[in-house]
Amino acid sequence: MAKSRNKNRYQFYIATIDTEIRQRKKLEMDLHMALEQSELSLRFQPQVNLNSSRIIGVETLLRWNHPDKGNISPDTFIPIAENSLDIIPIGDWVLESACSYLSAWRQSGFDDLRMAVNLSAVQLQDKSIVERVEGLLSKYQIPADKLELEVTETSIMEDIEVSCAQLNRLKEVGVILALDDFGTGYSSLSYLKRFPFDKIKIDKSFVDGLPDSKENTVIVEAIIQLGKSFGLEVIAEGVETMAQEKHLRHAGCLEGQGYFYGKPVLDDEFLDVLKNWDRDQ
Numbered sequence: 437m438a439k440s441r442n443k444n445r446y447q448f449y450i451a452t453i454d455t456e457i458r459q460r461k462k463l464e465m466d467l468h469m470a471l472e473q474s475e476l477s478l479r480f481q482p483q484v485n486l487n488s489s490r491i492i493g494v495e496t497l498l499r500w501n502h503p504d505k506g507n508i509s510p511d512t513f514i515p516i517a518e519n520s521l522d523i524i525p526i527g528d529w530v531l532e533s534a535c536s537y538l539s540a541w542r543q544s545g546f547d548d549l550r551m552a553v554n555l556s557a558v559q560l561q562d563k564s565i566v567e568r569v570e571g572l573l574s575k576y577q578i579p580a581d582k583l584e585l586e587v588t589e590t591s592i593m594e595d596i597e598v599s600c601a602q603l604n605r606l607k608e609v610g611v612i613l614a615l616d617d618f619g620t621g622y623s624s625l626s627y628l629k630r631f632p633f634d635k636i637k638i639d640k641s642f643v644d645g646l647p648d649s650k651e652n653t654v655i656v657e658a659i660i661q662l663g664k665s666f667g668l669e670v671i672a673e674g675v676e677t678m679a680q681e682k683h684l685r686h687a688g689c690l691e692g693q694g695y696f697y698g699k700p701v702l703d704d705e706f707l708d709v710l711k712n713w714d715r716d717q
């Protein structure tokens with residue numbers, strides 16, 4: 437009796453794994469076609485200076501509208517694209533599209549704006565990324581310090597030596613390098629010293645608890661001080677309330693990004709945001 441129950445459980449378990457593998461494989465195949473089927477698109481979210489309330493930058497965020505499943509989160513499909521290496525053509529498309537939009541916005545008079553693009557570990561390890569970035573800057577006539585590349589601690593951990601060398605090459609090109617989701621990986625402190633970062637992004641999970649959580653308050657204040665000591669720009673991610681903004685500003689954080697300032701929107705909506713921003717403040 438017990439034996440047959442265990443056998444049933446085992447078969448159920450295998451069937452579940454089998455279904456999961458199939459589903460992932462299917463998603464991987466669908467994703468492979470997504471770029472040419474025009475299912476991928478970009479959204480843009482403002483980054484704001486907390487003292488002047490001006491928009492200083494914008495982060496590009498990728499979206500996948502699956503024909504049957506609707507919107508799938510990048511947290512789900514980016515790892516699949518990394519695994520299949522489709523992140524290389526997809527990431528190239530994101531980079532080029534972002535540069536093209538930035539170039540158009542610069543021509544509309546927003547020439548101080550900085551464009552931030554997320555770079556996956558796989559793209560960072562790819563030796564040709566540096567030439568690609570240089571090529572895009574020259575094609576779209578974008579000053580290097582108007583392009584920011586965001587990498588996560590986890591992604592530089594994949595191969596520390598190669599990541600460090602690649603980041604140094606990108607730094608020589610003059611682009612801004614940001615460490616995304618700061619505080620969620622490990623050994624953060626040693627990386628700050630070792631890698632040529634210009635900026636750290638305080639992860640949303642720490643900003644969430646402000647100002648009520650004592651722990652998060654202490655962590656956020658420590659990160660801001662740390663950034664200052666290392667001469668790094670510090671931006672808080674996931675700012676949703678005025679209370680959070682106030683707290684961050686008092687703690688000496690100069691920049692913020694989050695729904696409080698604006699959700700990620702389509703390019704033409706973002707241009708409207710840029711045009712109306714100062715008037716609305």
Ligand code: C2E
Pocket residue numbers: 481496497498499509510511514527530554555556586616617640673674675676693694695696700
């Ligand atoms: P991330 O780079 O840390 O981006 C911030 C995420 O927080 C975005 O989620 C954004 O929509 C969300 N967010 C911003 N402000 C708020 C807020 O106030 N409240 C809440 N609840 N969420 C907020 P999204 O767009 O789903 O992206 C998730 C992650 O996927 C990104 O995290 C990034 O790691 C990755 N990703 C997105 N686009 C790309 C891309 O083009 N390439 C690569 N390699 N990764 C990407």
Ligand code: MG
Pocket residue numbers: 495554586616
């Ligand atoms: Mg990011």
Ligand code: MG
Pocket residue numbers: 616617637639640673
């Ligand atoms: Mg982040």
Ligand code: MG
Pocket residue numbers: 617
């Ligand atoms: Mg993230």
